[in-house]
Each structure stands twice: as structure tokens, then as C-alpha cells.
Amino acid sequence: xxxxxxxxxxxxxxxxxxxxxxxxRPGLIMFSAVVCMMVCGxxxxxxxxxxxxxKGMITVALLYLVSEGVRKSGVLERIIFNLLPKEKSTVTRAxxxxxxxxxxxxxFLNNTPVVVIFAPMIKNWAHKMHLPPTKFLIPLSYxxxxxxxxxxxxxxxxxxxxxxxxxxxxxxxxxxxxxxHTLGMFELGKVGIFICLSGLFYLVMIAxxxxxDHRSADNDEEQSKSLAPGMMLMxxxxxxxxxxxxxxxxxxxxxxxxxxxxxxxxxxxxxxAGDLMNTRLTKEDTLIVEADDSFYETWKxxxxxxxxxxxxxxxxxxxxxxxxxxxxxxxxxxxxxxMGELPAVAAIFPHIQMDMxxxxxxxxxxxxxxxxxxxxxxxxFISWDVLITIACAFGISKGMINSGFADMVGGWIVDLAHLAxxxxxxxxxxxxxxxxxxxxxxxxxxxxxxxxxxxxxxxSVSQTLGIDPTPFFVCICFAASxxxxxxxxxxxxxxxxxVGGYKFGDFLRVGLxxxxxxxxxxxxxxPIFY
Numbered sequence: 001x002x003x004x005x006x007x008x009x010x011x012x013x014x015x016x017x018x019x020x021x022x023x024x025r026p027g028l029i030m031f032s033a034v035v036c037m038m039v040c041g042x043x044x045x046x047x048x049x050x051x052x053x054x055k056g057m058i059t060v061a062l063l064y065l066v067s068e069g070v071r072k073s074g075v076l077e078r079i080i081f082n083l084l085p086k087e088k089s090t091v092t093r094a095x096x097x098x099x100x101x102x103x104x105x106x107x108f109l110n111n112t113p114v115v116v117i118f119a120p121m122i123k124n125w126a127h128k129m130h131l132p133p134t135k136f137l138i139p140l141s142y143x144x145x146x147x148x149x150x151x152x153x154x155x156x157x158x159x160x161x162x163x164x165x166x167x168x169x170x171x172x173x174x175x176x177x178x179x180x181h182t183l184g185m186f187e188l189g190k191v192g193i194f195i196c197l198s199g200l201f202y203l204v205m206i207a208x209x210x211x212x213d214h215r216s217a218d219n220d221e222e223q224s225k226s227l228a229p230g231m232m233l234m235x236x237x238x239x240x241x242x243x244x245x246x247x248x249x250x251x252x253x254x255x256x257x258x259x260x261x262x263x264x265x266x267x268x269x270x271x272x273a274g275d276l277m278n279t280r281l282t283k284e285d286t287l288i289v290e291a292d293d294s295f296y297e298t299w300k301x302x303x304x305x306x307x308x309x310x311x312x313x314x315x316x317x318x319x320x321x322x323x324x325x326x327x328x329x330x331x332x333x334x335x336x337x338x339m340g341e342l343p344a345v346a347a348i349f350p351h352i353q354m355d356m357x358x359x360x361x362x363x364x365x366x367x368x369x370x371x372x373x374x375x376x377x378x379x380x381f382i383s384w385d386v387l388i389t390i391a392c393a394f395g396i397s398k399g400m401i402n403s404g405f406a407d408m409v410g411g412w413i414v415d416l417a418h419l420a421x422x423x424x425x426x427x428x429x430x431x432x433x434x435x436x437x438x439x440x441x442x443x444x445x446x447x448x449x450x451x452x453x454x455x456x457x458x459x460s461v462s463q464t465l466g467i468d469p470t471p472f473f474v475c476i477c478f479a480a481s482x483x484x485x486x487x488x489x490x491x492x493x494x495x496x497x498x499v500g501g502y503k504f505g506d507f508l509r510v511g512l513x514x515x516x517x518x519x520x521x522x523x524x525x526x527p528i529f530y
Contacts, residue, residue, distance in 0.1 A: 004403035007040045012405070012453070014398075019445035025240050026446045027388030034392045035400040055357045056163025060156045060390060061382050062360040066330065067110035068381040069364075069372035071327035076105070076117045080374075084125045091135045096204045099139055100496070103147030103196055107154045108334055111144040115492040116306055119499045120235070134212050137500035138510055139203040141492040142484055146199040149481050150192035152185050153337075153356060157480045160390050161473055164397060164455050173401065173459065174469060181470060185338040185356065188477055190529040195478065195521050202514055210510045212502075231290055233263065236305040237498050240283045240385070243304065250277040258299060260291035286498030303380050306495065319416045326372055333359040340344030362378075386448065392453030400456040410460030422433055430465070431475050434458050438479035439515065443446045447480040454480070469529040475522055482518040484511030 002511045015033040019026055037043040051057060064118030070076065083098040106114050119137055126133040152162060162183045168174035169182070238245070244252035254262050265279060266286040272279055285303070289295070296307065339345055340354025352358070368375045400406040434454060441450035458472035487493040487507050496502065 002404055004040070004042050005171060005405045005408055008034060008037065008042060008399055008403040008405040011036045011040075012396075012400070015449075016441075016453075023082060023368045025385045026449060027385040027392065030389055030392035030396060030449060030452075033394040034399070035239065037395065037403075041396055042399045042403050047398050048395045050167065050398070051163075051391035054163045054167065054391065054394055056159040056166070057081060057356075057387055057390045057394075059153075059357045059360050060159050061387055062357070062364045063153060063156075064110060064382045065364045065378060066333070066360060066367065067113050067371060068110055069367035070330060071113040071117065072373055073323045075323055075327060076114065077121070079105070080118050080121050084122070085129070089129060089131075091131060091208045092204060092284065094129075094210065095139055099143040099200055099203055101139060102143040103150075103200060103407075106144035106147035107151045108330065111148060111155070111490075112495070114144055115141055115495050118494055123499055132211075132213050134500050134502065134506075135208045137496040138211060138493075138502060139207055141490070141496045142203055142207075142511070142514060143200065144492055145481055145483065145490060146196045149478055150186075150196055152183050152188065153334075153360075154192075155447070155481050156453050158183065158477050159356075160393055160448050160451050161415050161455060161477050161480075164394060164451075165389075165473060167394060168459065181389070183473075183477075184289075184341050185334070188474060191474065191478070191522065191525045194525055195518050198517055199514055200522060202517060206513070207510050210513075212386075212506060231292055234260070234289050234291060234296060234307065235286060235499070236289060236299075236307055237286045237495060238281060239282055239303060240307050241304045242281070242283065244281050245283055246280055248278050248280050250364055252281070254287075254289070258289075258291075258295065260289035260295045262287050263290050264288040266501065271501075284494060303383075315423060322370070322372060325370065326367070329363050329366060333363045334411045373429050381454045389446060389448045393448055397456045400453075401459070406456035406460040407464075410457050410464055426465070427467075427527050428473070428523055430461055431471065431526055432519075434461065434472055434475050435479040435519055435522055439482055439519070442480045442483050443486050446484060451476055468530070471526045474526055474530060478518060478522045482515055484514045484518075486511070 004345065013031050015029055018024060018029045034043065034048050034148045038045060079101065080098065083101055085094055085097065102114065102118065118140055122136050122140060123133040126136055128248075148158070152158050165174060165182050243257075244254065249262055262276065264287070265276055265281070266288070267282065267284060299305070299307065336354060336359040337356040338356065345354060368374060368378060373381060434457065437457065438450050438454040441453055454476045455473070458476055459469055462469035462472055483490040483493070485508050487497045487502070487504060493507060497507075
């Protein structure tokens with residue numbers, strides 16, 4: 001084991017432990033790891049900064065703005081309003097009606113706004129229908145994750161992996177002539193559609209039997225009856241940017257800063273009892289606040305907390321014309337990026353690379369100048385820590401390759417699986433190993449960080465065996481997104497945990513079988529299509 005490999009091992013372990021402890025934001029932890037590799041001479045400054053100019057990372061930023069434009073248009077509210085049954089329904093029938101549409105939407109839009117908008121509406125609808133909201137909210141989150149594995153833009157992880165592939169082809173690490181190639185818009189859909197359909201069947205037919213019948217987190221309806229005129233209860237989920245994290249309400253005057261009174265605090269899905277004023281806030285808390293409508297209008301686009309419920313009311317949508325324009329723009333973006341990959345289109349426009357970045361950039365600019373999101377506040381709609389995490393992922397991956405660490409661990413994986421080139425089951429064993437490593441990482445740390453750690457291992461294994469690396473890269477995309485067993489692995493899981501009052505065990509009980517389904521289908525189907 002060489003000195004650079006030892007240094008990278010120490011840096012990776014320290015980074016992993018800090019990501020699990022979650023005391024500092026992932027972006028800063030991963031940037032620190034990149035800097036350490038640069039100080040040790042494992043990365044050059046150019047290699048350390050390469051991820052910050054990567055097309056995949058910038059495309060993720062643009063898609064945040066596109067999703068915000070769609071959210072502001074009111075299209076999502078109109079869709080879910082028309083989907084939810086207006087008369088008495090069953091849990092199975094209702095889930096079967098809206099979950100496939102949710103998955104389809106999340107294949108092309110950011111998952112978070114979809115869940116933020118749909119979760120409170122579904123919860124309020126369930127109360128009116130006298131059905132337990134707990135039967136719908138975890139399936140809502142999981143449906144968005146399943147939809148995201150079907151397209152290149154379905155989740156930022158897919159774009160991260162594709163960006164690493166592009167970087168590997170440009171630097172010569174991946175030989176495009178012998179198999180390695182970038183992921184097209186619907187490349188992942190070859191396997192992803194089977195995973196999505198199987199997962200939806202499980203969520204509609206089996207998951208409701210594993211979910212709690214009732215998990216009342218608060219008495220919002222009773223509290224709302226005693227509110228002063230013009231006041232309402234609102235539900236906000238704290239984010240890591242919230243300045244009062246690790247401080248008590250007595251130390252951090254929420255009313256003075258935001259003009260709202262905190263009436264209750266939920267943590268891990270349950271309301272906290274005792275003296276709220278001396279309770280230290282965490283980034284996983286959901287606050288029930290009493291305020292007037294100006295609070296919503298002022299802070300609805302805030303990044304320090306997510307506005308996830310306003311007693312069933314929704315933001316006034318845009319006019320019919322802008323709503324139509326938003327729909328047309330998104331459709332053109334998707335169709336354009338898909339058609340732009342065809343050789344015939346490339347021949348017609350030889351000097352323009354009509355890929356996802358091109359159409360996302362055009363769509364973003366049009367949305368900004370037509371007022372579909374606030375041009376003055378557009379930076380608020382982008383999750384900068386996610387972008388920094390993605391950018392640093394490229395540097396960490398490169399450092400693992402430069403030091404020989406990736407080849408060393410890749411060799412261990414090959415030896416562990418007792419692989420040989422002539423083994424008929426070798427590819428299945430290797431895919432299973434890569435999948436499990438990535439999936440364990442993504443349940444404990446962020447999905448983008450998991451992809452960064454797994455990518456060089458997959459590349460090294462494929463090079464050792466002398467086979468096409470594409471199946472392993474596709475496997476990473478599925479494994480990094482399949483975060484079902486814990487609420488901490490995906491932000492949408494945390495959102496529905498707060499809205500639905502779920503316990504940690506609810507996610508484990510419902511999510512673990514879904515993890516197994518995705519794992520088995522990925523390992524069995526990827527070799528067939530790749």
C-alpha cells in the first residue's frame with residue numbers, strides 16, 4: 001500500500017465519519033477533503049477545481065430554477081387537485097391513481113418541490129375523506145425517488161455520474177471506443193422503468209399494510225379553531241441554513257426575526273413535550289407556528305426553512321397564459337434534449353451541442369425574463385451546498401484514482417467475489433458488490449457523496465476485468481438513489497416524516513423490502529440491457 005493510498009484512505013475515512021456525524025454541511029466536509037488531497041500533492045489545483053466547471057453540476061443548478069418556475073406556475077397544484085378523488089375512496093385506489101403521476105413528474109422535475117406541494121394537500125384531503133394520511137405520505141416520497149431513476153435529469157446523482165463519465169472520456173480514463181459512453185436522457189429508463197413499475201406495485205398493494213393506521217402528530221385542527229381573526233397555523237421544516245440550529249427558542253427569538261409564534265415542535269415525526277422555550281432546535285425539526293398571511297408571503301421562498309403546510313391553502317397560481325408557457329417550455333426542454341442526441345440533429349447543427357445543459361440553460365433564461373420565478377431572488381432557489389458537494393465529488397473521485405486507492409479497493413472487490421473473466425456469474429457478483437457498497441453509503445451519507453466514492457471503484461473493477469464500465473455506472477445511479485430505509489437519506493423522506501408524524505421504524509419497515517426489490521431487479525436486469 002503506497003503512501004498516497006494511505007493518505008487518501010485516512011482522508012476518506014475522516015470524511016465519511018464526519019458525513020455520518022452530520023455536524024457540518026456535506027459540501028464543506030467534502031471541500032475539506034479535496035483541499036487535504038491537494039495539500040498532500042494527490043490533486044493539482046486544476047483537478048481540485050475541475051468539478052466546479054463541470055457541465056453536469058451546472059445543469060443541476062439550472063434544473064433547480066426550472067423546477068421553481070413550474071412550482072410557481074401552479075401546474076402541480078392543479079394536477080394533484082384533479083387526481084385526488086372527490087368522493088369516498090380506498091387507500092389502494094387513491095394511491096393507484098396519483099402515485100404513477102407523481103413518479104412521472106419527478107422523472108423530469110426536482111423531487112423536493114413536488115413533495116413540498118403535494119404532501120400537505122394529500123394530508124388535508126385524507127382528513128376530509130376520513131382516511132389515515134400515514135398511508136399516503138411515505139409512498140409519495142418513495143414514488144418521487146422511483147421516478148427519478150428513469151431519466152438522466154430525474155435526480156442530481158444521475159447527472160453527477162454522467163458528468164464523471166464525460167470527464168473520464170475527456171481525460172482518457174474511459175475509452176469511448178471500447179464501450180464507455182455518456183448516459184442519454186432515457187438511457188437509465190431501460191432498467192429504471194421496470195424498477196419504477198415494480199416499486200409502484202409494491203407501494204400501492206403492499207406498503208399500506210405495513211404503514212401505521214394513524215400517527216397523529218399534533219392537534220392542528222383543534223388549535224386552529226381558537227386562533228385570533230386573521231391568524232393561521234403554518235408548518236415549516238427547518239433546513240441546515242436556519243440560524244437558530246443548536247439554540248433554544250429562548251436564545252433565538254423566532255417571533256422577533258420572523259413575526260410568528262412557535263406553538264409546537266416536531267422531531268422525528270413526534271411532537272415534543274415539556275418546555276419548548278428551552279428546547280434546542282435541530283435541522284430535522286418541524287415547527288408549527290401561528291402567524292398572519294404576511295408571514296407566508298414574506299418567507300415562502302426562504303431557504304432557512306421549507307413552508308410545507310398552510311392549513312390546506314396554496315399560493316395563488318400564475319395566470320392561465322404563463323401556466324401554459326411553463327408547460328410548453330418544460331416539454332420542449334425534455335424533447336429537445338432527447339432529440340438533440342440523435343446523429344441527424346447533430347449533423348444539422350454541427351456547431352451547437354444540443355444536450356441537456358443547452359436546453360436547460362435556454363429554458364431557465366426564458367423563465368427568468370418572463371417572470372416565472374423572481375429574477376432578483378433566483379439564487380434562493382438553488383441548493384448551493386448540493387452544488388458544492390457535486391463539484392467536490394469530482395475532485396475526490398480523481399484523488400482516489402490518482403493515488404491508486406481505487407485500484408487497490410477494486411482489486412479487493414474482485415478477489416472477494418472470486419471473479420474470473422470466464423465466470424458466467426461474475427458480472428452479477430460484481431454488480432451486487434458495487435450496488436451494496438453504494439447503497440450503504442447513500443443511507444448513511446448523501447447520495448452524491450456515495451456516487452463519488454463508488455464511481456472510481458466501479459471504473460477500476462471494469463478495467464481490471466477488461467469489460468464495458470457502463471453497467472457499473474448505471475448500477476451506481478440506481479443504488480445511490482435507492483434511499484428508502486431511513487428518513488435521513490433523502491430530503492423528501494424528512495419532509496413527509498414531519499408532515500405525517502412517522503417514526504424511524506416506519507421507514508425501515510416499509511423501505512427495506514423496497515430496497516431489496518430495487519437491488520434484485522438492478523443486478524438481474526442491468527446485464528440484459530447493457
